[in-house]
Amino acid sequence: MELEDDTADAVGRAWLDDRPWAFLTDLTAIGNRMGGSEGEARAAALVAEAFEDAGLDRVRERPFAVNExxxxxxxxxxxxPDGREFEAIALPYSPAGEVSGELVDVGYGTPAEIDEVDVEGKVAVASTTTPSGGRFVHRMEKYGYAADAGAVAFVFVNHVPGxxxxTGSLTFGEEASIPAVGVSKETGAWLTEYADADGEVELSVEAETVPGESRNVLGRVGPDTDESxxxxxxxxxxxxxxxALDNGCGIATLLVAARVLAAIDLDVGVRFGAVGCEETGxxxxxxxxxxxxxxxVKAVVNVDGAGRFRDLVAMSHTSEATADVARRIEERTRQPIEVREEPHPFSDQWPFVRGGVPALQLHSDSGERGRxxxxxxxxxxxxxxxxxVREHGILAALLVRELAREPVEVPALDEYDLEAAFREAAFEPGMKAAGLWPESWE
Structure with a gap:
């Protein structure tokens, strides 16, 4: 791929740059970056400093109120039968409370599996994964369905050993209805065995939901154009x-892209947003x-999952134009970019896709099921x-630069086509359970 001199120079510098690793080190050293926490505020200040250092203009923090x-x-x-203790952690937005009940194994926690057993007044135990070949069932759907069926608590069992x-949020920013906890695969094996023996557990969760504050960190590069x-x-x-992986790699990848884009000529301006509270809704x-x-907004590119694993994945969320851009960059760079066209609502592109903005989500794939x-x-x-991180940041910059070319047309998403795609991908039940299904699609 032949690059203009300024782009070639910026890409060459990014290839050798040690600042992404230094940033990731400082970010992960903070520890707790939960939405609304003091650690998240420290992380926002670190990102703002990195935006300034990368050459972004108009860098600022924009606070907003949240339920922390x-x-x-x-x-x-x-x-x-024997009173033993197990390690468990509460899932975000679990209410505080003490409950007891008989264990019931609901397998993967799909609605069909929950319907097959009696969960009324019981503690439902469900796996983090979903059946091979079946539709994806999100944690929120499993939890919500079990709660609606009368379960008094929900136990989420990791499918990865160790x-x-x-963890993982139960709702999008509001306190949930029944206590819920995560346990290891090893603990889950015991709990499902005890469920077969009519075992009963007691669960106590201490947690609170209080008014809090998060913030987005914003900046921009390039010309002041009507569209960006x-x-x-x-x-x-x-x-x-x-x-570190979720989403330290992603924000570090964005910073690599920012440094490249700040050093080159652009037809259309590029805006940057480091957003808070993704994990909590x-x-x-x-x-x-x-x-x-x-x-x-000409297009939105969401970096959530890029930089973690070797090969880049570009999710185009039904946009043929953004998919074509990803394929062109793959061909020109001879770097693998797997394009996936089906949409999903569980990352930061969703509020924009819902409004018709064409998108790419940049991710990477380990080849394993689950997180x-x-x-x-x-x-x-x-x-x-x-x-x-460095390679995906360079590819992200080239993707954004291509989208920012004036001759590249990126039509808005068609609402009817988008709705049809979400229905075809069988997201309707899970999105309704999570309160994400748009009213206009009813």
């Missing part, structure tokens, strides 16, 4: 780990979308290969 969930202690133990209880490309990544993380991107004129180390204590800096 705060974790307390969690206790899970058998009442019968004594790693998983918006490049996003979330910088928050769950409080149980460093959040896309709250930062929802806030940013609410104050954005969608007609001024791997993500959303567990093991999401730590030692899992990161910063070659992936």
């Amino acid at each position: 969930w705060r974790r307390g202690t969690t206790d899970l133990h058998l009442v019968s 004594q790693l209880p998983p 490309v918006l490049l996003l990544a979330h910088y928050d993380a769950h409080d149980i780990a460093e959040g 896309l709250l930062g991107s929802e806030h940013l979308a609410a104050e954005t004129d969608f007609d001024s 791997g180390w993500g959303h567990t204590h093991a999401d730590t800096r030692d899992k990161v290969d910063d070659r992936n």
Whole structure:
């Protein structure tokens, strides 16, 4: 691929740059970056400093109000048959409370499996994964369906070994209805065995949801044009780990792209948003979308999952134009970019896609089912290969530069085609359970 001199120079510098690793080190050293926390505020200041250093203009932090969930202690133990204790962690927006009930194994936690058993007054135990070949069933759908069926508590069992209880929000920014906890695969094996023996557990969760504040960090490069490309990544993380993979890699990848884009001539301006509270309900991107004129956004590129694994994945969310851009960059660079056209609502592109803005979500694929180390204590800096961060940042910059070319047309999404795609991908039940299904699609 032949590059203009300024782009070639910027790409060459990015290839050798050690600043992404230094940034990731400082970010993960903060520890807890849960939405609304003091650690998230420190992370936002770190991102703002990195934006300035990368050459972005008009860098500023924009605070917004949130419901901040705060974790307390969690206790899970058998009442019968033998009274043993198990490690468990509360899931964000779980209410505080003490409950007891008989264990019931609901398998993967699909609605069909829950319907097959009696969960009324019981503690439902469900896996984090979904059946091979079946539709994806999100954690929120499993939890909501079990609660609606009368379960008094919900236990989410990791499918990845290693004594790693998983976390993940139960709702989008509001306190949930029944207590819910994550347990390791190893603990889950015991619980399902006890469920077969009519075992009963007691669960105690200490937590609170209080008024809080998060913030988005904004900046821009290039000319002041009526239309711009918006490049996003979330910088928050769950409080149980460093959040190196999710989404430390993503925000570091965005910074690599920012430094390249700040050094080159652009036809169309590029806006940057490092958004907060993604893990607790896309709250930062929802806030940013609410104050954005969608007609001024040519396309949105959301970096959530890029930089983690070797090969880049570009999710085009039904946009043929953004998919074509990803394929052109793959062909020109001879770097693999897997294009996936089906949409999903569980990342920061969703508030914009919902409004018709064409999008790309930049991700990467380990080849394994599920999140791997993500959303567990093991999401730590030692899992990161910063070659992936630098390479994906360069590719992200080239993708954005292509979208920012004046001759490149990126039509708005058709609402009817988008609705049909979500129905075809069988997202309707899960989105309704999570309160995400647009009223206009009813």
